[in-house]
Each structure stands twice: as C-alpha cells, then as structure tokens.
Amino acid sequence: MEPTITKIVKPILPKREDSMPCLRRVAVYARVSTDHEEQKTSLEAQKMYLSRMVELKGGWELAGVYADDGITGTSWKKRASFQRMMKDCEAGKIDLVITKSVSRFARNTVDSIKAVRKLQSLGVVVYFEKENIWTNDSKGEFVLTLMSSLAQEESRSISENTKWGMRKRFADGFYSVPYRRFLGYDQAGRCSMVVNRKEAVTVRWIYKWFLQGLTAHSIAGKLTKQAVKTPGGCDVWSASSVRSILTNEKYKGDALLQKRFFLDFLSKKPCKNEGQLPRYYVTDGHEAIIAPEVFDYVQVQMEERKKRSSRYSGGSIFASKFVCSHCGAPYFPKPEHSTDKYHKTTWMCSRRFRKKTSSAICGIRNTRIPATAVRQVFAAIAQAALTTHPAAMKVCRQILEELDLDDVAESLGADSSNEDCEDLALIIHRIVVFPDGHVEAELISGETVSVDLVASGLPVTTGDKLMKPKKKRIKKGRCLQCGKRLQQAEGRKKKKFCSDA
Secondary structure, three states, X not given: OOOOOOOOOOOOOOOOOOOOOOOEEEEEEEEOOOOOHHHHHHHHHHHHHHHHHHHHOOOEEEEEEEEEOOOOOOOOOOOHHHHHHHHHHHOOOOOEEEEOOHHHHOOOHHHHHHHHHHHHHOOOEEEEOOOOEEOOOOOHHHHHHHHHHHHHHHHHHHHHHHHHHHXXXXXXXXXXXXXXXXXXXXXXXXXXXXEOHHHHHHHHHHHHHHHHOOXXXXXXXXXXXXXXXXOOOOOOOOHHHHHHHHHOHHHHOOEEEOOEEEOOOOOOOEEEOOOOOOOEEEOOOOOOOOXXXXXXXXXXXXXXXXXXXXXXXXXXXXXXXXXXXXXOOEEEEEEEOOOOOOOEEEEEEOOOOOOOOOOOOOOOOXXXXXXXXXXXXXXXXXXXXXXXXXXXXXXXXXXXXXOOOHHHHHHOOOOOOHHHHHHHHHHEEEEEEOOOOEEEEEEOOOOEEEEEOOOOOOOOEOOOOOOOOOOOOEEEEEOOOOOOEEEEEOOOOOOOOOOOO
C-alpha cells in the first residue's frame, strides 16, 4: 500500500501593520528646530494639519499629539516628546505614527533607521506625509534611508553656513550674549549691549566683596541670604556662578570671541578653543560695568589665591589679610583662656602651634594682635597712607569711584574710624606683620605703607627673635664614694662614682 501524503495548510494571519483594524490608534509627531515666532507658527500648523487628517480618516483615532519645540533633530536624546512617544509605543498605546516629513522625524540617518526598526518590532507603522512613505512597505526602509541621508546632509549644510556666518561676524567684531542668563546687560538692537542699572549693582557688589577678601563661596552665600536672583533666575547662588562673573571680560567692556566651538553638527559637543580656531578680542566694544583696572586687579588676586601654599580663608574681611613675615602663612583668630574669665581671641600666625616635627612650623614668635584691635590697625594704616602716600590714596579713591562706591571713597579720609574697616579692607591687599611690632601694608595701588603698632599705642604683643633650641637637660647626682655632685648627661648610662667616664 502506498503512503498517503496530506498537505496541511495553516492560514497565515496578516501582520498588524498589513491589516487595517476597525479602529487604529494614531499619534501625531511634530517638531521645529528653533523657538522663534515663525517656527512656533510652523509647529502649530503641523499639529493642526496632521490632527485634522486623523479626524477625517475613517477608522483612525487620535492617540495623542507629541511636539518638540526648539529642539534639533540631529539627536533624539534631548527630545522629551519623542522619547515619551517611544515609551507609549512600547506600552502598546499607539498603532500608527504620522509626521509631516522625514526631516521632522529625524535629521540623523542612524537615529532615524534605529527608531523605525524599533517601532517595526513593536508592530507600529510610521507614515511620512510629504514623501508618502509607509514603513510597512517593502521599499519603505530603503527610501527612508535615502531621504534621511538627504535630511542629514541638509542639516550639515545649514550648520556649515551658520558657522561660517558666525565666524565672519566674529572677525568683523560683532557679538552678543545670552541675555536671559547674563547678569548686568540687556539687548538693544541686534548686536548692541546696554547696562541694566539694577543688575549692575549686584555685579559691583560681587567685585567689592571679593576685594574685601571674601571667597566666591562666601559671596554666593551672602547673595543667597539677601534673596538676590541668579543670572538664570534661581534663588540659590553657587560659587561657580560668582567665579564666572569675576572672570568674564565683558564686564570691563571687552569681549573674547570664539572661546568654544562644536566638534560636529550631530553630537553638538562643545569644545574649548585652545588654538584649533582663531579667536578675536574686541576692546571697548560696549559700556563697561567694572573699570578695566579693577577687573585686571581682580584677575591677579584670583591667580595669587590659587598659587598660595596654604588654603585661602575668606570667612571674614580680616582672614588672609594679615601675613607672617617669617613663614608667609596667614594669621588666624585663636581663642585663649576659653574656660575662665580671662577669655580673649588673638590673631596670630597659623603655623605657630603646629607639631614640632612638622617642617611647616613657624620658627619665631611673631607679633600677636588682639581681636579688639584689628579694626584699629586698619584705621591706623589708612591714616598713615594719607600722610605718606597721598597719591596712592587718590588712586584707591579713583578705583572705588569706578566701582560706583562713592560713599566708600569719601570715607577714606583722615577721620577714618573703626566702623570704616570694611571699606578700608578694599584698598589693602596684604598686611605683613613683623616680630618687632610694625606692619607693612601693600595697597591696591602698589604702594607700601609702614606702621609701628606699638608707637601708635595699639595693645599688641610683640614677639621675640628666632627661638633658640633647647639645651639638653643635665641631671645632677652625688658620688657614692666621696659624695661630690656628678653631672649626668641625658641619654647616657647614669654615673655612680667620680671615676665613671
């Protein structure tokens, strides 16, 4: 008997994208690259047109409108609406995605193909209205690859043209700043900057506090405590924001152009320009908030603080102003007799009480200044400067007036008192303290003023000269035979008789 062969034919069910269910959940995706008013109109037009198309199509139901406003299409990492749409597709909420064109979906060939293949694996079809491309078509991916490559090339061409235009503007001396996040200036015209008088006050106070001796961290704390808004509109200041204001040359009226550049138009990763491209420096391009001399002096001070061998302290206006003449370490307040009625605070060399085994210990007993007399020292220096260096004080007043601190400049008179200490700290760069009780103050004008604190009647404690090394302690004993005293050397075998060597 011959075997009987029966062919079993199993009906093949149509795939999800090949079938046309009675009700298809359709998502609309729209995107524009910039947040200009014209682009916003284009975005609204895309959403209205595609939503209307879904409503008129029988069997289609609008599952949602996803729109990215002012975000580039060269990468989907920063497109929040696009990522949300992909997650909804993974959750099975969407059957079809329609968009105006390939360039609206993505301008990166790799990202475009990767996204389409991921949606195909989820059973979601993508329709590009302008090119009339369906991804469930057999030729859809091939055509999409070509169109995505053209969109990417178009993006590259736009990027090159934009970069050429920007570099040409830099070469001609035209520039602008992000005014929404730039403190102190407003936009007036296309390439013109005008001073915002209200915000300029904050900028000048930042420079004033820095010249008084405060650090960027301390300045940020003061601004936060005073409820001053950051350049970005936040309530809490950071030290980096303060440092950026202190180091930005635009506050002195100049501009350094092309500090950074993008490596490529796809990743848009910023890179610091260290000679790869030409840079341009514009002098007196706009109105200055800070005088150029003050700005340059602040840069010098910042570099000096970085190069210090010891940590710079900016907790108060006195910190790091007083410096030991022997080791160069700053003075710091040290409490004495903290547990009894003789409690007091004295400013002295910070290396005075380090371990003797440390190589950084100060080798002398330098002059000590009571905390109650520190303000008197500042006043004595100001009065001596007025007498011996009137030209230097004139320069100091000029610098303060350029900071719009006219009231501070007026306080630098012969009647400078202890209450003017914070103002006097502005004109004093460093106070070098010597053991004999005199100090040498370096002013911001470059002059040096010498003041004898003892002769001025200030209650300071002078130090002695280099400490002499202690002699070895000699222990004395008596001879067990004759009773005479014996000299015992420390660290050697104890003598018992006069004959012992």
